[in-house]
Amino acid sequence: MTPLRVTFTFRTRMVVPTVDKPVDGPLCKAAYQQAYFGGHEDPVSQQYCVGLAKHFVGEQWCFMASNIVFDWAGPPSPLHYIKRQKIEDYFDAADIGLMRKMPGFNSSSGAQKAASVLTQTRQASSATAWLVADDAERVRELIGRLTHLGKLAHHDFGAIKDVAVEQDEEALQRWRSRPLPFGSEVASASSHALATTALRPPYWQRTNFVPGLLPLGL
Amino acid sequence: MNYQSTGFAAQRFQVAIDIRTTAPMHVGAIEKGKYDSSTGRLYRNDGVQVGVGATLTRTQYVGDALLPVIPASTIAGKLRRAAAGLIYDSFLQRNLQVSPRLFNTLNTGTATTGLDGDSKTPELLRAARKEPFISLFGGTIFALESSVVVSTGWPLVQATVSTLMSDAIIELSSARGLGELTEVMAIVRKNDLTDGRDTRVDRLIGIEELAAYSAAEAGQRETSRAKKDSGEVGGKTDLRTLNAIEVIRAGVPIGLRLGVQSFSPAQLGLFLLAVQALLREGQIGGRKAKGQGFFVAEASRLLSVGADSRQSMALSSLFGSAQDGYPFPEHPVIDEAVDAGNDYLMTVVPGDLDPFAVDIQKPAAQEKPAKKAAAKGREVATK
Numbered sequence: 001m002t003p004l005r006v007t008f009t010f011r012t013r014m015v016v017p018t019v020d021k022p023v024d025g026p027l028c029k030a031a032y033q034q035a036y037f038g039g040h041e042d043p044v045s046q047q048y049c050v051g052l053a054k055h056f057v058g059e060q061w062c063f064m065a066s067n068i069v070f071d072w073a074g075p076p077s078p079l080h081y082i083k084r085q086k087i088e089d090y091f092d093a094a095d096i097g098l099m100r101k102m103p104g105f106n107s108s109s110g111a112q113k114a115a116s117v118l119t120q121t122r123q124a125s126s127a128t129a130w131l132v133a134d135d136a137e138r139v140r141e142l143i144g145r146l147t148h149l150g151k152l153a154h155h156d157f158g159a160i161k162d163v164a165v166e167q168d169e170e171a172l173q174r175w176r177s178r179p180l181p182f183g184s185e186v187a188s189a190s191s192h193a194l195a196t197t198a199l200r201p202p203y204w205q206r207t208n209f210v211p212g213l214l215p216l217g218l
Numbered sequence: 219m220n221y222q223s224t225g226f227a228a229q230r231f232q233v234a235i236d237i238r239t240t241a242p243m244h245v246g247a248i249e250k251g252k253y254d255s256s257t258g259r260l261y262r263n264d265g266v267q268v269g270v271g272a273t274l275t276r277t278q279y280v281g282d283a284l285l286p287v288i289p290a291s292t293i294a295g296k297l298r299r300a301a302a303g304l305i306y307d308s309f310l311q312r313n314l315q316v317s318p319r320l321f322n323t324l325n326t327g328t329a330t331t332g333l334d335g336d337s338k339t340p341e342l343l344r345a346a347r348k349e350p351f352i353s354l355f356g357g358t359i360f361a362l363e364s365s366v367v368v369s370t371g372w373p374l375v376q377a378t379v380s381t382l383m384s385d386a387i388i389e390l391s392s393a394r395g396l397g398e399l400t401e402v403m404a405i406v407r408k409n410d411l412t413d414g415r416d417t418r419v420d421r422l423i424g425i426e427e428l429a430a431y432s433a434a435e436a437g438q439r440e441t442s443r444a445k446k447d448s449g450e451v452g453g454k455t456d457l458r459t460l461n462a463i464e465v466i467r468a469g470v471p472i473g474l475r476l477g478v479q480s481f482s483p484a485q486l487g488l489f490l491l492a493v494q495a496l497l498r499e500g501q502i503g504g505r506k507a508k509g510q511g512f513f514v515a516e517a518s519r520l521l522s523v524g525a526d527s528r529q530s531m532a533l534s535s536l537f538g539s540a541q542d543g544y545p546f547p548e549h550p551v552i553d554e555a556v557d558a559g560n561d562y563l564m565t566v567v568p569g570d571l572d573p574f575a576v577d578i579q580k581p582a583a584q585e586k587p588a589k590k591a592a593a594k595g596r597e598v599a600t601k
Contacts, residue, residue, distance in 0.1 A: 012370075012381055013279065036347065036363070037479055042340040077279050080248040081291035083326060093321055098306050103318035112322065118248070123281070147367070147477075147527040155290035156369035156383065156475070160528065 001053050002136040003171030006143060007128050007164045008068075013121040014158040015151040016076050020215070021203070022178045023129035024052055024063035026149060028201040030142040047201065051138025052131055060181035060210065062199040065131035066171075067178050067215065068149070073125040083115035121157060130171035140165055179203075180213040187213045230523035231486065232530050233476040233493060235537070236374060236388040241512040242403060242465035245292055245503040247274040253402050253462035260402055260464060272462035275400060278370060280377050286400050286466045288371030288502055293474060296502065297368065298355045299325055301492035305351065305571075308563045316568050323575035327357025338362070349570060350485040350562050354478070354492075358574045366489065367477035371502075373399050374471040383475035384530055387517040391471050399470055405461045465510065472513070477523070480555075487559020490536070490552065497537060497544045514540045520552065 006023060027050045035043035052063040085107045094102040107114040127149065133139045143163055150158035176186050179197040192213035198205065199212055252261045254269035262274060278287045302324040309316065322328065338360050346352045346362050356364035372378040374386045375393055393399045410416055411423075412432060420428060466472075476493065480486040503511035518536040523529070533551060537544040546552050 081289060098310060098316055100315055144526050154364050154367050156367055
């Protein structure tokens with residue numbers, strides 16, 4: 001097992017994460033994308049092939065990879081964007097014969113719902129995570145594929161400028177700062193609290209939620 | 219679907235286009251400001267009540283510098299609609315029609331607001347990967363991934379150099395901040411009825427009607443003033459208003475940067491054709507009817523991204539001059555892609571895209587037969 005510290009620096013501002021994010025999330029996404037873009041028959045099945053060591057408690061397990069710790073530079077600022085819906089588009093499409101008739105239009109709900117979204121962005125001077133690798137080369141390969149961290153990556157927020165992967169014995173302790181399976185012997189009452197959480201990516205998916213232990217801070 | 223190439227390995231590309239505004243450009247922000255014409259100062263959200271109301275242009279920070287931008291979401295929306303527009307043109311040439319669901323899906327990404335990520339099966343992912351439009355822009359109720367990254371359109375100034383996805387191609391502007399990159403324009407709305415400039419109104423409308431109108435206006439002004447004095451919000455009562463609008467000045471260089479993970483020549487070709495259509499439209503932001511938001515592309519590049527995501531290499535220039543309609547140069551990658559993209563546009567039918575435009579709240583089985591027939595993309599008689 002190889003203890004590693006990963007340090008990211010950024011080219012663009014990040015969308016401020018609303019919850020702590022373990023670093024195995026982006027790695028699993030990179031593994032999925034590599035399989036997807038490589039033409040794999042079932043890319044989702046490859047999402048956990050990331051070269052990270054696993055921490056088991058009974059049948060539950062998580063990757064030995066810490067939450068990402070951000071070093072923020074400067075205050076957050078608001079970012080506003082809209083999902084536009086214009087009735088003119090529908091009129092035009094019906095007029096030129098693209099649609100048989102003009103459909104009903106309701107920009108407040110349903111298919112034509114418009115949206116006005118306000119979020120926060122912030123410049124991070126760096127972001128650091130600690131992990132324990134079973135296959136350090138595979139981890140380095142996937143880290144090399146990462147282009148962005150955080151939300152709105154498709155709008156180039158959180159673009160990674162540089163990544164440093166270094167061996168760091170501290171990772172053998174610090175990987176624990178992450179959601180752990182309930183009953184894990186590496187957690188204590190002063191370090192973790194009982195909560196319902198996902199132990200593996202995708203962390204946002206409610207169906208992944210199980211009783212677990214969330215870190216109280218580094 | 220003969221547009222699929224078997225020998226095309228997935229590749230990553232970047233497109234760099236340096237544009238220059240040829241007219242004032244305004245992409246409206248949610249924030250409002252105040253413009254004090256006596257000092258020429260624009261106040262941004264700092265509670266100052268001096269001057270007239272001002273609509274601000276969209277801004278973002280780079281370090282401590284607040285700069286005007288073209289938001290990535292604006293560019294991404296235009297690019298998606300440009301690609302959808304190419305498909306619509308092709309459908310119309312072949313007398314094909316689309317359902318409202320498909321129209322929604324292609325234009326804005328989803329046929330409904332409910333997501334169904336759990337239905338993302340391997341078969342669906344394989345189908346999405348093969349379909350050039352869907353693999354480019356993603357979305358749908360299955361929350362499919364987009365293979366396009368659209369960066370914020372940054373003014374090309376010293377402060378933004380380190381933020382750009384790839385280097386600036388044209389010379390940087392020496393301007394440093396908002397005041398030098400933007401200006402404030404006045405919008406005056408006149409009330410021709412009360413201005414009395416048109417001598418025909420007394421005959422056209424009638425003296426009595428005019429007098430009644432003026433009395434009603436005056437009464438409403440009094441009511442509004444009384445409301446304001448008592449602390450309530452009083453509405454505007456006069457048609458004649460003065461507002462200010464903040465715009466990016468004409469002549470500002472702006473960097474548009476796009477990334478694409480390409481699965482097939484057809485997908486890359488559709489992407490390049492959509493970018494070309496966006497440039498040919500040559501307008502971004504509001505007040506198009508007033509001649510605002512127009513730009514020209516002065517230089518462009520196609521770059522290839524290496525195994526390390528952060529290293530790119532220039533392959534070729536990408537578009538010719540604006541006067542010639544931004545033609546593609548001769549280059550093996552571009553030639554193959556554009557040919558395949560055009561083949562795709564000539565052969566795609568609504569039925570290829572309809573499976574991605576389903577609505578979990580209204581399964582296809584519950585639809586009326588006529589709607590089902592429309593969704594299959596059959597030919598219809600020319601109107």
